[in-house]
Amino acid sequence: MIFEILITLVILLFTLYFYATFIPSLRTYFMVNKIHGPKGLPILGSALDINKLKYNEILEYFRSQTRKYPRVTLIWLLGVPMVFLDEPEDVAEVLGNVSNLDKGVEYIAIQPWLKEGLLLSTGEKWHSRRKLLTPTFHFRLLEENLQSMERHAQHLVNKLCSLGDKTIDIRDYIILCTLDVMCDTAMGIELGALDNPSLKYVKCVKSVGEVTIYRMQNLYLHRDWLFSLTSLGKQFKKDLAELHDFTTKIIRERKSERRNKVNKEENNQNDDFKPRKRKAFLDLLLEMDIEHKLTEADIREEVDTFLFEGHDTTAAAITFAIYLLGLHQDVQDKLIEEIDSIIPDKNEPITRQHLNDMKYMDQVVKESLRVYPSVPYISRLFTHDIKLKGGIVIPAGANVGVLPYIMHRKPEIYPEPEKFDPERFSPENISSRHPYAYIPFSAGPRNCIGQKFALMEIKVVLATLFKSVRVQSLTKREDVTVSPLLVLRSDVPLNIKVTPR
Ligand code: HEM
Numbered sequence: 001m002i003f004e005i006l007i008t009l010v011i012l013l014f015t016l017y018f019y020a021t022f023i024p025s026l027r028t029y030f031m032v033n034k035i036h037g038p039k040g041l042p043i044l045g046s047a048l049d050i051n052k053l054k055y056n057e058i059l060e061y062f063r064s065q066t067r068k069y070p071r072v073t074l075i076w077l078l079g080v081p082m083v084f085l086d087e088p089e090d091v092a093e094v095l096g097n098v099s100n101l102d103k104g105v106e107y108i109a110i111q112p113w114l115k116e117g118l119l120l121s122t123g124e125k126w127h128s129r130r131k132l133l134t135p136t137f138h139f140r141l142l143e144e145n146l147q148s149m150e151r152h153a154q155h156l157v158n159k160l161c162s163l164g165d166k167t168i169d170i171r172d173y174i175i176l177c178t179l180d181v182m183c184d185t186a187m188g189i190e191l192g193a194l195d196n197p198s199l200k201y202v203k204c205v206k207s208v209g210e211v212t213i214y215r216m217q218n219l220y221l222h223r224d225w226l227f228s229l230t231s232l233g234k235q236f237k238k239d240l241a242e243l244h245d246f247t248t249k250i251i252r253e254r255k256s257e258r259r260n261k262v263n264k265e266e267n268n269q270n271d272d273f274k275p276r277k278r279k280a281f282l283d284l285l286l287e288m289d290i291e292h293k294l295t296e297a298d299i300r301e302e303v304d305t306f307l308f309e310g311h312d313t314t315a316a317a318i319t320f321a322i323y324l325l326g327l328h329q330d331v332q333d334k335l336i337e338e339i340d341s342i343i344p345d346k347n348e349p350i351t352r353q354h355l356n357d358m359k360y361m362d363q364v365v366k367e368s369l370r371v372y373p374s375v376p377y378i379s380r381l382f383t384h385d386i387k388l389k390g391g392i393v394i395p396a397g398a399n400v401g402v403l404p405y406i407m408h409r410k411p412e413i414y415p416e417p418e419k420f421d422p423e424r425f426s427p428e429n430i431s432s433r434h435p436y437a438y439i440p441f442s443a444g445p446r447n448c449i450g451q452k453f454a455l456m457e458i459k460v461v462l463a464t465l466f467k468s469v470r471v472q473s474l475t476k477r478e479d480v481t482v483s484p485l486l487v488l489r490s491d492v493p494l495n496i497k498v499t500p501r
Pocket residue numbers: 118119120130305306309310311313314317373374375377378379439440441442445446447448449450451453454455
């Protein structure tokens with residue numbers, strides 16, 4: 001009897017191990033183990049150490065390990081060989097490599113939400129989608145979104161000004177504003193999140209994001225069957241259904257709007273029907289649907305991807321930029337001087353040319369994204385071996401991580417890395433640095449497709465804000481700790497005061 005119980009237990013444990021952890025091939029195992037790193041426990045690797053960490057200790061943990069085991073660092077985690085790189089030359093080999101484009105295991109947790117949208121798709125699907133979607137980010141189409149960005153930015157500024165001299169934690173205000181911008185530009189709808197933060201959709205976006213991060217850190221929850229047994233998994237399923245239903249509803253409404261438009265145009269050329277001038281990202285996708293290039297499910301995964309990738313990342317960038325400018329009044333003075341000289345009339349709408357002319361603004365945004373890169377962690381699951389300089393081989397089957405947050409803080413590349421200094425991005429200073437030493441938007445074939453859109457939005461919000469107000473940051477820099485919660489977030493309120501100029 002005892003023997004039978006023991007056998008059952010062994011089978012149960014084995015099944016659990018098989019389903020809850022990963023098993024590398026023997027080839028991967030032996031080859032990857034030539035790379036140095038912390039020893040860890042059998043099977044678990046460093047999982048217990050990592051699970052003990054608070055979110056805001058994770059980046060520091062990886063930084064200390066990459067310092068202790070420099071250049072290429074191996075950390076085992078539940079059967080996954082995680083290899084970390086922090087030399088720009090090695091990062092260029094990895095991110096620039098066209099054979100290793102699959103995303104790392106950490107991204108599995110985002111799959112239920114974004115399915116096989118551009119961020120997560122692989123192989124031929126990714127290639128053809130990337131080719132199909134790239135034209136939607138053509139600068140001419142981006143320009144059409146500028147007005148909409150400025151309108152939402154102005155609404156944000158009015159909201160902040162209406163709070164008088166109250167202390168404002170800007171984090172949520174900016175997220176709600178960028179969510180409004182994304183819903184407007186990606187789906188062509190007015191969500192009104194800034195005026196109504198308790199909207200169900202807004203709450204679900206937040207909770208799904210948070211649970212996804214929890215799953216990413218706790219790799220044993222990566223199997224859907226195990227996760228769905230937990231109360232967190234059940235809540236996640238409900239919230240996710242809400243998000244997917246919302247996007248599906250918008251897609252169907254827009255489809256029927258387009259059908260009506262065609263009918264109306266065919267029936268009455270002189271009608272007072274006014275077609276929408278600006279096309280949302282969704283409209284462009286629906287045009288591809290007519291050409292049978294995309295199905296409704298394809299469209300939904302891309303809209304969800306753009307909504308997710310597009311609002312939280314940009315919000316983090318804007319939030320930290322405002323905070324840093326509020327701490328560094330001299331930089332703020334110089335930025336305001338530039339904005340005033342390029343747009344002397346505050347009522348003049350912002351144009352792409354204005355933004356192109358704002359050279360100092362560009363330096364400020366770049367430096368802010370260096371100090372606080374919105375995406376602190378990028379990873380790939382290797383399908384092919386790579387040989388780095390000096391003969392180090394990273395084999396297929398390794399999960400390779402690149403951490404912009406750590407790379408951007410290497411004192412050898414950026415002396416006094418914690419110092420906020422936009423001069424680091426003056427043309428002279430940039431020219432002496434390796435291009436892969438600065439990677440807030442990743443780099444290579446799988447870089448951020450929305451980079452130009454994001455930079456435009458960040459600059460529009462900053463220009464609109466500093467056209468009318470000055471900002472003073474009240475939270476001390478030494479009190480700010482950050483967590484890699486999919487995007488980088490401050491754990492503490494980022495309190496500011498705004499004063500009309
Ligand atoms: C400051 C804002 C942003 C930052 C810092 C940022 C950063 C990044 C990074 C680092 C990646 C690579 C991720 C990886 O390989 O794991 C990425 C990919 C991506 N980003 Fe962004 N992003 C920003 C804004 C946006 C916006 C506004 C959009 C859409 C409108 C967008 C859409 C995407 C998509 C679709 C991908 C996947 C591309 C592919 O795999 O081909 N991002 N982004």
